[in-house]
Amino acid sequence: MGYLTLSKISKQFADAVVVQDFNLSIEKGEFVSFLGPSGCGKTTTLRMVAGFEVPTSGQIILDGADITDKAPNQRNVGMIFQAYALFPNMTVVQNIGFGLRIRKEPEPAIKERVAEMLSLTHLEKHADKYPYQLSGGQQQRVALARALANHPQVLLLDEPLSALDAKIRVSLRSEIRMIQKKLGITAIFVTHDQEEALSISDRIVVMNEGREEQVGTPFEIYNFPKTAFVANFVGTLNTAEAEMVDPVKGIVKMDGVQFESANQVEGQKRGDRVSIAIRPERFSFASEQKKANVVDCKIENITFLGSVVRIQITIGRTKFNMDTFNNPFLELPKIGAVTQVTCSREAVLILDRQ
């Protein structure tokens, strides 16, 4: 059993079930992201951990103690909001010291801890400023320092970077990750940005309609999505309808073209309809030595995306995207040309039909 366990959590508001039978176990010091489309229940789940919502059913266990019905101010859980939520009437130092003062820590201890937090978040220069005198990124760092000052058992972050511009978002997210690792604190990070989730998490929980769709490391989630939803939501993906030809060897047929897959799906019979998925970067132009999955295709369009060149091809009657890294010596086929592309058996994923 993990440090923080959510078992069979459900949450129903007046008219709608928002979270359903949600299960998750998080180890101490782990950084877990909730990733999913808008309205899938990420915030609601996080708020149940924080105590702002009470689950309709299920249990939340933190470090061996059942906290399901505990009031938020009785739990030791730090929370970071998208809107920063700094107290406008207090300076940076007063904001950071707020929780310690509530706990009636002795004044010298508060001072020391606040100084420690200021240096951890590089805010020493802004110690005596008020929130309105700080930029968004600085305000969010104050919020982080304020939440961490209390030594919370878990740190909860609800889209903390969404209100910031792209550059700050990237630098602050690696700063958050660094601080989390340094303190060894357990964290849950809510986002609907897949790149964010992939880049900073130990594990990702992909959520869909109030359930955990797949839980795994970023590597697993990206490379071995278990469902079509995960595959589609994380990264760009080509999906196509196909027919099972040989479930043991993993051979499927799409528009009369055969693909071999390394990925076995249980309970499939010859003739079943299946979905196949191939990531754009897994295609390459066919060369002599490759044997598996060499297929004919027609070049439809070529788009430069900076470091990547995206080529649209048609295999059979189905359109696919193919990505290749850009370099000045790249030789590209002409639009309209007919050529051959290939991908490894591992690149062809057979997904559960939903």
Add this chain to the structure above:
Amino acid sequence: MNLLSWLRKVPLWSGFWYTLGVLYFILPLYATLDFSLRIQRDVISLLAYQNAFADPGFLKTFVYSNILAVITILFSLLLIVPTSYWIRLRLPEARRIVEYVTTLAIVIPAIVMGFGLISVYGAPIKIPFTSIQLTDSLLNSPVGTNFIVIMGYTVLALPLMYRSVDTGMRTIDVRVLTEAAQSLGANWFTIIVRVILPNLRASILSGALLTFAIVVGEVTISSILNVPAFSPYLWLMGQHKAYEPAALSFASFLMIWASMGVIQIVTGGRAQASVAH
């Protein structure tokens, strides 16, 4: 707004209306001031002010009204800050109803309220549907009477006080701040006193000063319940003296202006702070 922007496009007209507006406010005030300085024939003097301030009734009623104003302010804050806070936090649907209730004080004439208070509290108070008497009529004791007067004042001040406080609540994100404080371990009392109230400073101050002006200027309820308040005294003096009431009226104006100045200074600084946000 449309009319205003149209007027702004016509400089001549806007100048005209501006002058007219200023005259409308300034002329009576100037007349009052001028009149109050002429108690002695052909001499400009402050004698009327001296007389007015020297009257023992002045000090007594002025102090009384000030004390009642302060109590009314404290009481209405105690009533309205938690109410408005809770509505913003948990009951947004109730806002329209409460807003409507607070405006009743404007709709119902003060004289109706005054007689209503007498007819309800003039009788001994019993537990409903029994003959067990809780207290004698509140109006039989000075403490009880003052209590009822304060309740009446509170109702009169409700529309302005509620609106001031509620506007202040709107400028801060009450929900998120509350949750942030809760997750840091704060209880309700701490949240209201340390987080909500300090951020409402400007709006509470403006609500308080407006309440103060209403209480010190209130005539109807104070007269009906026969308490020694300032405005009825001013009115009574107007019955048999000419110059002193004018002097006191002008002095009250100065006081209100000073209050407005304080509001401006406090809220002005605050507004700039939130623009930079």
